[in-house]
Amino acid sequence: MSLKQLQANYSALQERGLTLDLTRGKPSPQQLDLSTELLSLPGATDFVAENATDTRNYGGLQGLVEARRLLSSVLEAPAEQIVLANNASLSLMHDILVFALLKGTCDSSEPWSKQGDIAFLCPVPGYDRHFKICEDYGIRMIPVRLLEDGPDMDEVERLVAADASIKGMWCVPKYSNPTGTVYSDSVVERLAAMKTAANDFRIFWDNAYAVHHLTEEQVSIANLLERSAAHGHANRAFVFASTSKITFAGAGLAAVAASKPNVQWLLTRLTPRTIGPDKINQLRHVRFLKNQEGITALMEKHRQLLAPKFEAVLEIFATELSGLSDVSWTTPKGGYFISLEVPAGCAKRVVALAKDAGVVLTPAGATHPYGKDPEDRTIRIAPSFPNLAEVQEAAKAVALCVQLAAAEKFEQVAV
Ligand SMILES: Cc1ncc(COP(=O)(O)O)c(C=O)c1O
Incomplete structure (x- = not known):
């Protein structure tokens, strides 16, 4: 189609006055409705958990044992190696990183903040909120390319072996945000086995989408905790998950699994921070989800709602x-995401065009450290929240904006 024709189509699109939002990976109201029963659980008389724990009271820093058992299938770790927190796994990631900065990990000789300039490896494209934590605390971010089966491991191994200032790495190992990448067994094995110059190196293994399948294939990945321990690096991994996109995004349970020394370290760090988490919410989740089968059945209902939106895009x-x-x-x-790559130098333009046509997208660059995509190519598409008809409208609008931005670029090159 000619540039002129595309411009005419774009003007017609603008005239429609759309107001659509494809920015964040939020569950839709229909998905939240699947867990409405939670609002009436555990009920007025059901507040005593296992071991005669009165969930209304203080205490239970590690979380109810039955709730840890429930999430053990998601984290693929035993209940004794799990710590539960309140509703956001992002808070756990933030706090663990800040604890390491202020106090050091259980393997650190000094707090990270006293060890000079420190850095984290950041597979790109990646999750903007991981990058924001690093940016906020002045942790240098080193981008590493995310390949089809995980981060570029030749590069990762080379960097961590040579540089003791590299203290950690962000990973979303399954159905990664935003590309959907699944780490291969060989990538997990290399992450578990690699030699790091820093003896207090940590992998922040954010398995936010552990049970969030969009197809009938329930993809599984190798167990980083187990593999790291097998290679003599038991303390390397912090494995995170939450029920934010299983039950309620604003009122779920967050969890982290780690080695026993890491768990002990974390509980010690948490002690001055809280007398205990919200155990009533933990009990409510146990009553509602019941067991692994309960989680699987609920996730299938989510899939029925989500898959058609992804297929439409x-x-x-x-x-x-x-x-x-x-x-x-x-x-x-x-x-929760599709990653769209557009011609170099066009991502910002596509996002601006979409905005002017009433379709809000995640800012171009958000998928990279410091919000800077050096090639200006990657756009994150989040189809979960709007209804199917809106998703279709939005995808068509985005496609037109891509066509127009590409034609504008081609025109410039041709001139
Ligand atoms: C990779 C990833 N991690 C963490 C989160 C947030 O998780 P939580 O709600 O448990 O803080 C998200 C939400 O979009 C995510 O995409």
Whole structure:
């Protein structure tokens, strides 16, 4: 289609006055409705948990044992190696990192903040809120390319072996945000086995989408905790998950699994911070989800709501964008996002065009440290929240903006 024709189509799009939001990976109201029963649990008389724990009272820093058992299948770790927190796993990641900065890990000779300039490896594209934590606390971020089966391990191994200031690494190992990437067994093995110059190096293994499948295939990944221990690096991994996208995003349970020394370290660090988490919410989740089968059945209902939205976006992209040079997108088997790659230098323009046509996208650059995508190529698409008709509208609008931005760029090159 000619630039002129695309401009005319874009003006027509603007005239429609859309107001659509594809920014954040939020569950839709219909997904939240699946867990409405939680609002009436555990009920007025049901507040005593196992071991005669009165959930209304203080205490129980590590979390109810039955709630830890419930999440043990998601974290793939035994209950004694799990610590439960309140509703956001992001808070756990933030706090563990800040504790390490202020007090050091259980393997540190000194707090990270006293060890000079420190850095984290950041697979890109990645999750903006991970990057924001590092940016906020002045931790240097080193981007590493995310390949089809996980981070570029040659590069990761080379960097961590040579540089003791690299203290950690962010990983979203399954259905990664935003690409949907699943780490291969060989990548997990290399992460577990690699030699690091820092003896207090930590992998922040954010398994936010552990049970969030979009296809019938329930993809599984190798167990980093077990593999790290097998290689003599038992303290390397902190494994995070939450029920934010299983039950309620604003009122779920967050959890971290780690080695026993890491768990002990964390409980010690948490002691001045809280007398205990919200155990009533933990009990409510146990009563509602019951067991692994309960989680699987609920996640299947989420899939029924989510998969058609992802299929709609992918179908529209295939129809509208196939054949456009330097344009590609991911086909995730789970998680909450599709990553759209547009011609270099066009991502910001696409996001601006979409905004002016009433479709808000995640800011271009958000998928990279410091909000800077050096090639200005990656756009994160989050189809979960709007209804199916809105998702279709939005995907068509985005596709037109990509076509227009690409045509503008081609025109400039041609002139
Ligand atoms: C990779 C990743 N980690 C963590 C979160 C937030 O998790 P929580 O709600 O448990 O803080 C998200 C939410 O989008 C995410 O995509």
